[in-house]
Structure formats: C-alpha cells, structure tokens
Amino acid sequence: MDEGLTLTRIRGIDIRLSWSVVIIVALVTWSLAIDTLPDLAEGYSDGAYWGVAALLAVGLLAALVAHELGHSIVAAREGVGVSSITLWVFGGIARLESQPSTAGSAFRIAGAGPAVSAVIGVISLAVAVAFDGLAAAAIAWFGVINLILAVFNLLPAFPMDGGRMYQAWWWARTRDQEDATRRAVSLGRTIGAIMIALGAIEALSGAAVGGVWLILIGWFVREAGRAELDQVTVLGPMGAVGVTEVMTGDPDTVIATDSLEAFVSESVLGGRHTTYPVVAADGSVVGLVNLQAVRTVDRERWPATTVRDVATPVEEVLTVDVTASVADVMERMGVDPRRRTLVFDDARLVGIVAPADLARLVTAVKLAGLDAFRGVDQPSA
Ligand SMILES: [Zn+2]
Incomplete structure (x- = not known):
C-alpha cells in the first residue's frame, strides 16, 4: 500500500489518503449520480445529482475516518498508541503502535469501529425522516x-474487526493468544x-465491479491473516531471545x-560491511554511516x-539496551x-x-524451532 498523502492530524494521529481512494471516490460519485440517486428520487437536474453524489462520496470518506477514529480513541484509552489512519481501497486502517495486552482490550478496540459506523447509520436514518425528495x-x-x-466489518474474517473480536473471545476463553489467532486466521x-x-459468481453474472471488489477483499483477508499469524507465531518466541544472540558484537x-x-x-x-557506527575522538557513538550516504557526495569532494x-x-x-529481546528489535526495525x-550497554x-540477522533467525525458527537455532541443548535440570 502506498503511503499516500497526509490530509490532516487529529489528536496527534496522521490521517492519510492512499492514492487508490481517488479512484474510489470518482467511482462512487459517478455511480451515485447516474444510477443510484435518480432511481431513489426522480425528477431532479443532472447538476443536483452530481452535486449531491460528490457530497456523499466525501461524506463516506469522513464516515470511514470516524470508524477508524473509533478504534483509535478506544485504543488510546486502553494504552495502545495509534500512529496513523490511512484510507485506502478497502476502507481504513488504524496503525497501532503495539499489540493490545489483554483479550478484553483487543475486543473493545476492534468493536469500537463498527459501533461508530452503526451509530452514524442509525442517526442518519432518523434524520432522513425529517426531509423529503433528493x-x-x-x-x-x-x-x-x-x-x-458496520455489519460487513463484523464478519468474523480476521483481520477484519469481527475476526479480531472472535480472536479476542477465544483468547479470553483459552488464555492462549497464539491459539486464538490461529483459529481466527483459519x-x-x-x-x-x-x-x-x-x-x-457475481462478476460472471454481469456485476463486474462488485464481483472484482469482493474477490480482492477475500484475497486481502487471506493474505493479511497469514501475515498476522506469522507475526504472532514468530514474534511470540522472539520475546524470549535476547538481542545479544543475533547481534554482531564489537562492531x-x-x-x-x-x-x-x-x-x-x-x-x-577493505571491510565486510555496508554500514558502520561513527565514533568521536572520545570513543562515544555519534551516528551511523552507510554506502548510500557516501553516494550522495560527488567523488571529487570526498x-x-x-x-x-x-x-x-x-x-x-x-538503539536498544543490551537487555532487549529480539521481538523488541523486530517491532521497531520493520522491514527496511x-x-x-x-x-x-549503558553508554x-x-x-x-x-535485517539479515533477523531474517536468518526467523527462517531458522520456522524451519526447526527456537532451540535448533540456538544450537545448544537446553539444560534439563
Ligand atoms: Zn474497523
């Protein structure tokens, strides 16, 4: 997903718009103006239909932001930070800075979005009664x-909201987060x-746009579920591995x-690396330098x-402390x-x-389990 453009900041959260949303807004406006609105209310001018259609498309974006803000505000109350909300082709994503620490917390964060959408829906229907015509x-x-x-997001299709609520419910029941994630992903x-x-079936019977849309969402659910399961099954055990077991010591x-x-x-x-810590005369670390940075300077100015x-x-x-776990490092480093x-260790x-150090560990753990990576027999007594 592209990072898109940042629209605004609400409560310290960046609200971003993926470029794919521009296409969606255009499609929604177009189908409302030429199809839906004339069907629902006859006898208005083209200008009226297009104007109202554009308003509704923008309103829909605002409703998606409200849904994600619902997740975000409850997450903040549960002690989980949110860095950004991105609107993209399948709706919105609120990017959490960490995982909820309890099942109850995960359940409330997931449920908050659909609750906001449902409230907007009910209020809108009540307000509509006071108007007539277009x-x-x-x-x-x-x-x-x-x-x-609200209803679609409540489908128990992890990582959609309903799937996260289903996972949290199993987590509360069995007290086993990994098992609950496995069930929800499955x-x-x-x-x-x-x-x-x-x-x-929908696409073949003539509704091409709706059909392709559903295929893409189904594909996204399957892929994203697998990725989240990987994260839980890999990050879980990594919490027990110290960073000293993967780092290159004395760089x-x-x-x-x-x-x-x-x-x-x-x-x-002369060396074997592409990135080096930079130290001052007194031995303190002042930065990090890599080959990319050298490339930005003309050869004659070297x-x-x-x-x-x-x-x-x-x-x-x-930077991390020597006591950090590999899971800590992975969460912060990302995939760049x-x-x-x-x-x-202190200063x-x-x-x-x-990243290659982490990739090696992940592959080894997936292949043979954690003990095999460590290459030593764990003491049995
Ligand atoms: Zn949601």
Whole structure:
C-alpha cells in the first residue's frame, strides 16, 4: 500500500489518503449520480445529482475516518498508541503502535469501529425522516451504507474487526493468544475463500465491479491473516531471545573526523560491511554511516568531506539496551533493509543488528524451532 498523502492530524494521529481512494471516490460519485440517486428520487437536474453524489462520496470518506477514529480513541484509552489512519481501497486502517495486552482490550478496540459506523447509520436514518425528495434519499443512502459498513466489518474474517473480536473471545476463553489467532486466521481464510467464490459468481453474472471488489477483499483477508499469524507465531518466541544472540558484537567503527576518501578506501573496500557506527575522538557513538550516504557526495569532494557530515546522527538511529529481546528489535526495525539497530550497554556500544540477522533467525525458527537455532541443548535440570 502506498503511503499516500497526509490530509490532516487529529489528536496527534496522521490521517492519510492512499492514492487508490481517488479512484474510489470518482467511482462512487459517478455511480451515485447516474444510477443510484435518480432511481431513489426522480425528477431532479443532472447538476443536483452530481452535486449531491460528490457530497456523499466525501461524506463516506469522513464516515470511514470516524470508524477508524473509533478504534483509535478506544485504543488510546486502553494504552495502545495509534500512529496513523490511512484510507485506502478497502476502507481504513488504524496503525497501532503495539499489540493490545489483554483479550478484553483487543475486543473493545476492534468493536469500537463498527459501533461508530452503526451509530452514524442509525442517526442518519432518523434524520432522513425529517426531509423529503433528493435530500431524504441521500441521507437515507448514507445511513444504510454506514449500517452495511458496520455489519460487513463484523464478519468474523480476521483481520477484519469481527475476526479480531472472535480472536479476542477465544483468547479470553483459552488464555492462549497464539491459539486464538490461529483459529481466527483459519476461519478468516475460509471466509476469504467464500468471498472470492461469491465475487467470481457475481462478476460472471454481469456485476463486474462488485464481483472484482469482493474477490480482492477475500484475497486481502487471506493474505493479511497469514501475515498476522506469522507475526504472532514468530514474534511470540522472539520475546524470549535476547538481542545479544543475533547481534554482531564489537562492531567495526569509523572515526567521525575521517574523510570519505579514507572511509571508502579503508572500511568499504577493505571491510565486510555496508554500514558502520561513527565514533568521536572520545570513543562515544555519534551516528551511523552507510554506502548510500557516501553516494550522495560527488567523488571529487570526498577528501574534504568528513564521515560525520554524511552520517545519520545517533539521535535518529534505532538503539536498544543490551537487555532487549529480539521481538523488541523486530517491532521497531520493520522491514527496511537499510535499517540497523545499535545495541548499547549503558553508554558503551556493544553490537549492531542488521535485517539479515533477523531474517536468518526467523527462517531458522520456522524451519526447526527456537532451540535448533540456538544450537545448544537446553539444560534439563
Ligand atoms: Zn474497523
């Protein structure tokens, strides 16, 4: 999914719009103006239909933001931060900064979105009664769409809201989050397959847009479910592995005042790494430098440019304490292959973690379990 453009900030949460939404807004406006609204309320001008259709399409976006804000506000109350809300082709996504720590908390966060949509739906239908003609039709349509949004999101198709509530319910019952996620993903993947089949039937019987839409949602549910399950089954055990087990200890460093000329000839050509911690004369770490940064400087300026000039300052570098777990590092590092995490013991640099180190561990754990990666027999007594 593209990051899209940031529309505004509400309560410290970035509200973003994926470019795919522009197409959706255009499609919704068009089908409302030429089809739905003339059917619901006859006898108005084309201009009236198009104007109301555009208002409804924008209103629909606002309703999606309200749904995600419902999740976000409850999440904040449950102690889970939300960094952004992105509207995209399948609705909205509120990006949580961490996982809810209890089943009850997960259930309330997931339920809040559909609750907001249902309330908007009921209020709109009540308001529509006070109007007539095109206005009544438009407000009633808006109400019905929000109710459909509430019900659709309540489908137990993890990672949709209903699926998350189903997972939280199992989690509360069995006190086993991993098992609950496995059950929810499995049901979600079945429902995803049914959506794909129904979408195919719909598309073949002439409703191409609706059919393809349903196929895509079914496919998304199946893929996203698998990814979340991977996260739980991999991140879970990683909480028990210390960062010292994957990091490269005592990393090679470069001196901040060295020129790029010296850095390239000594470290890059002579060394084995692409990224180096940068240290000042007193030995303290001041940043991180990589080959990409060197590339931004013209070759003839290398002798006069210091490593520090192009390094990422240490304040902007991911750092963890030597007692951190691999799960901590994974959650913060994400998937950017250029990222590194520096490991500190108080102020002393003791290691560096590259994405490849994490990838190796994940693959090994998937293949053979955690103990096999460690390569030692766990003491039995
Ligand atoms: Zn939701």
